[in-house]
Amino acid sequence: MRQERDPSPIQPGERMPELDVIRGVAILGIFIVNMAFFSYPVIYLNQVGEIWWPDTWWNRITEQAIEILAQGKFYTMFSFLFGLGMFIFMERAAQKGANPVRLYVRRLIILLMLGIIHAFLIWSGDILLTYALLGFPLILFRHAEQKKLLIGALVMFMIPAVIYGFFLSAIDMMAATPEGREQLVENQQWYEIEMKEAAEQAYDAYGEGTYADMTAQRIRDLSFKYEYFYFTFPPVFMMFLLGMYAGKRRIFQEKERHLPFVKKVWRWSLAVGTGSLLVYVPGQEHADFVQPSMLDFVVQLARMISEPAICLFYISSLFLMMQKKVWRRRLFPISAVGRLAISNYLFQSVVATTLFYHYGFGLYGQVGPLIGLVVTFVIYGFQLVLSRLWMDRFRYGPVEWLWRSLTYGKIQPMKARVDSN
Numbered sequence: 001m002r003q004e005r006d007p008s009p010i011q012p013g014e015r016m017p018e019l020d021v022i023r024g025v026a027i028l029g030i031f032i033v034n035m036a037f038f039s040y041p042v043i044y045l046n047q048v049g050e051i052w053w054p055d056t057w058w059n060r061i062t063e064q065a066i067e068i069l070a071q072g073k074f075y076t077m078f079s080f081l082f083g084l085g086m087f088i089f090m091e092r093a094a095q096k097g098a099n100p101v102r103l104y105v106r107r108l109i110i111l112l113m114l115g116i117i118h119a120f121l122i123w124s125g126d127i128l129l130t131y132a133l134l135g136f137p138l139i140l141f142r143h144a145e146q147k148k149l150l151i152g153a154l155v156m157f158m159i160p161a162v163i164y165g166f167f168l169s170a171i172d173m174m175a176a177t178p179e180g181r182e183q184l185v186e187n188q189q190w191y192e193i194e195m196k197e198a199a200e201q202a203y204d205a206y207g208e209g210t211y212a213d214m215t216a217q218r219i220r221d222l223s224f225k226y227e228y229f230y231f232t233f234p235p236v237f238m239m240f241l242l243g244m245y246a247g248k249r250r251i252f253q254e255k256e257r258h259l260p261f262v263k264k265v266w267r268w269s270l271a272v273g274t275g276s277l278l279v280y281v282p283g284q285e286h287a288d289f290v291q292p293s294m295l296d297f298v299v300q301l302a303r304m305i306s307e308p309a310i311c312l313f314y315i316s317s318l319f320l321m322m323q324k325k326v327w328r329r330r331l332f333p334i335s336a337v338g339r340l341a342i343s344n345y346l347f348q349s350v351v352a353t354t355l356f357y358h359y360g361f362g363l364y365g366q367v368g369p370l371i372g373l374v375v376t377f378v379i380y381g382f383q384l385v386l387s388r389l390w391m392d393r394f395r396y397g398p399v400e401w402l403w404r405s406l407t408y409g410k411i412q413p414m415k416a417r418v419d420s421n
Contacts, residue, residue, distance in 0.1 A: 015339070016252050018322045021331045022315055023081055023338030028380050029074025029314075030127075031348050032066060035372040037125045038352040040365055041202035043221060048192045050199070053368040062369040068277060072235075072307035075127060077315060078341075079236045082131055083138065083243025084252070090142055091247070101139060107407045108135045114342070114399070123349040124221035128342075130236060138240050149245040156238035157308070160231045161301055168297050198224070206357050207364035214357060239308065255323065266316040273309035276302040336387035337380075340397030344383050351379055392416065 036042045040052045053059045089107070090100035115129030141149060174180035198220070205217035225232075251258045283299035321327035337344055354360035355375070356367070367375070390397065394414050396404060405412045 017335050020335035020338035022318050023341045024334035026074050026077040027344050029070050031376050032070045035376045039356045039367045041199040044195045044199040047195045058370045059368040073310045076239045076311040079239035080243040083240035084247045087244045087247030108132050110406045124218040134237050146248050149241045153238045153241040156234040159234040208358050262316050262319050269309045269313035273306050273313050276306035336391045340387050343397035343399040
């Protein structure tokens with residue numbers, strides 16, 4: 001019988017700085033997008049194309065910039081890192097003689113608990129719960145060949161597109177008769193009323209309600225969010241698989257050897273991402289919520305393509321920049337944020353909900369995109385400083401330390417190792 005050795009977590013000297021920097025940038029991008037969801041019931045208003053911010057030129061420009069540069073590009077980046085991290089974790093556990101599946105399942109269960117606490121008690125926009133749930137089927141792909149991972153990623157990409165295509169076909173058939181067209185109009189009117197009422201309920205709960213009211217509202221938000229799992233889960237799992245592919249190809253472990261490949265990814269992702277945005281951005285202005293047409297399908301397909309493509313452009317850009325000394329030095333401070341990724345992600349939720357919810361400063365529904373962006377960068381700047389100070393003294397972030405200690409079944413050393421030289 002094989003005896004398991006001590007499967008200790010990765011040590012500071014074994015880390016890949018590129019991953020920490022990419023993770024730190026992802027934390028910023030996610031926060032930029034999430035700020036709107038912290039401060040308004042965007043989850044409902046976006047369903048009917050309702051403008052939720054004061055209609056000024058500066059808010060329009062800010063919202064459009066966030067839509068083009070950030071929306072859907074950074075949670076996908078975090079998803080890519082999750083898949084890559086899963087492969088590295090299990091490979092390292094196996095090398096140390098541990099049972100990688102058992103360790104990883106324990107790791108996922110702990111993440112699931114963190115996600116439940118975050119989603120139900122702090123903020124309903126949580127992503128950790130989704131990652132934990134999808135992390136279990138990801139285990140089935142741990143021995144998949146690189147080609148099969150790419151095929152799986154393509155299948156995951158196609159699922160929302162196919163479902164949306166069936167949806168459009170059903171609407172087209174229904175609109176073929178005057179009665180069907182009238183029914184579509186009535187359904188859309190009913191849906192708009194329902195979404196606006198849901199938004200008003202959220203305004204009341206988060207802007208004026210008690211903590212119990214907010215908890216009940218978070219449950220409603222989560223129920224609504226997971227109703228559309230067939231659109232939201234596949235893109236996350238697709239990026240999981242691409243992350244695993246990068247791990248199996250050892251792109252980050254053997255950087256020099258893969259520079260030509262990364263440069264090719266950089267060129268293609270820029271071309272595909274830019275091209276799809278040139279279709280999506282102007283096309284979305286002509287969306288028909290009552291009777292979507294083939295144009296709407298093309299526009300939505302362009303959006304689905306642009307998000308992972310721009311995400312891969314960002315990842316490959318940061319990877320290539322980190323190979324240059326000057327950029328490596330400039331980007332290095334961001335790595336501290338990345339090393340405390342989960343702690344910083346949860347910190348953002350605590351601070352933002354305190355700013356906007358009634359139990360804090362009560363600014364819910366009062367801050368537009370531009371001011372929200374400024375607030376985002378101020379908080380992130382504070383995280384940059386705090387993360388650097390923390391990592392000068394400790395090996396892990398507080399949540400990362402708890403996660404590792406529970407995963408490995410023993411208290412991990414917290415204080416940073418001081419070099420005697």
